[in-house]
Amino acid sequence: xxxxxxxxxxxxxNQHPFRPMDTTMVLGRTLxxxxxxxxxxxxxxxxxxxxxxxxxxxxxEGVEHALLHDLHEAITGDIPSPVKAAIGRxxxxxxxxxxxxxxxxxxxxxxxxxxxxxxVKIVDYAALFIEGHYIGAPGHLQHIVDTGAGGKDPGVRRDxxxxxxxxxxxxxxxxxxxxxxxxxxx
Numbered sequence: 001x002x003x004x005x006x007x008x009x010x011x012x013x014n015q016h017p018f019r020p021m022d023t024t025m026v027l028g029r030t031l032x033x034x035x036x037x038x039x040x041x042x043x044x045x046x047x048x049x050x051x052x053x054x055x056x057x058x059x060x061e062g063v064e065h066a067l068l069h070d071l072h073e074a075i076t077g078d079i080p081s082p083v084k085a086a087i088g089r090x091x092x093x094x095x096x097x098x099x100x101x102x103x104x105x106x107x108x109x110x111x112x113x114x115x116x117x118x119x120v121k122i123v124d125y126a127a128l129f130i131e132g133h134y135i136g137a138p139g140h141l142q143h144i145v146d147t148g149a150g151g152k153d154p155g156v157r158r159d160x161x162x163x164x165x166x167x168x169x170x171x172x173x174x175x176x177x178x179x180x181x182x183x184x185x186x
Contacts, residue, residue, distance in 0.1 A: 009075060010102050012095050018071065018106040026074040034080040038135035043073050046127055053123040053130075057163045062119070065112040069120050072099035081149075118156075125150045126163035129180075133171040141171070145178040152183055 001009045003022040010016045027044040031037060047070055054066035070078075076096060084092050104111050112120065128149060132141040150160050161180060165172035175181075 010099060011075065012098055018074070018099075018102050020106065023071055023074040023103075023106075027071065030073055030078055032078055032131060033136065034078055034083065036080075036137065037131070037140075041131065041135040043070055043078050046070065046131065049127045049130065050120070050123050053126050053163055053167060054119070056166050057123060057126075058119060062112070062116050064107070064109050065116045065120050066123055068100075068103055068107065068109070069124060071103040072096040075099055122156065122159045123163055125160045126167075129160070129164050129175055130168050130171050133168070133174060141174055142178050145175060145180050148183060150180070150183075154181070154183075157181060157183060 001011060003009055003019070004025055005019070005022055007019050007022055008014065008016040009022070010018050024044065027047065028042055030043040031039060032041050032043060032046050047067055050069060051063055051067040054063050072095075073079075076092070076099070079087075079092060101111070129141065129144060132144040136144075150157050157180065161172055161175060164175065
């Protein structure tokens, strides 16, 4: 498979590298929510929002992890969570993890540690809720809350809400109104 610029793409069965121009071009054309959202909102927009949320919440150290967290989607596309569950999350995660290794090699950056991965998840979920409010279909934010996005850990849910509130207090109020903090831990 070749990129728009004629380069061989980094697929799971080869060792071709990620190339910055290929990756940026594709992410700028890959729509969020598997294409079921505002057609102006792409994975590249999402990655920038996640990086901005990281900067706001945690400062500049480690922001590259937020910025790079979905670059594998230049190859896999934006696969919505329900589709990942139906196909088999384990295999999709394996492929995306392999591609992430190549992304970090491309930018010559160390992989995120466990703490950075957890913080990326928090800002990634915060972005999801903000996107659901502003660019999702009608009722999307309510749907995201109702499906339990953000997990069941009350501390993590509070952290997500705090990040959302720091950038978009109106979205945080809607999340609370929809019961985001009422999800009970297991």
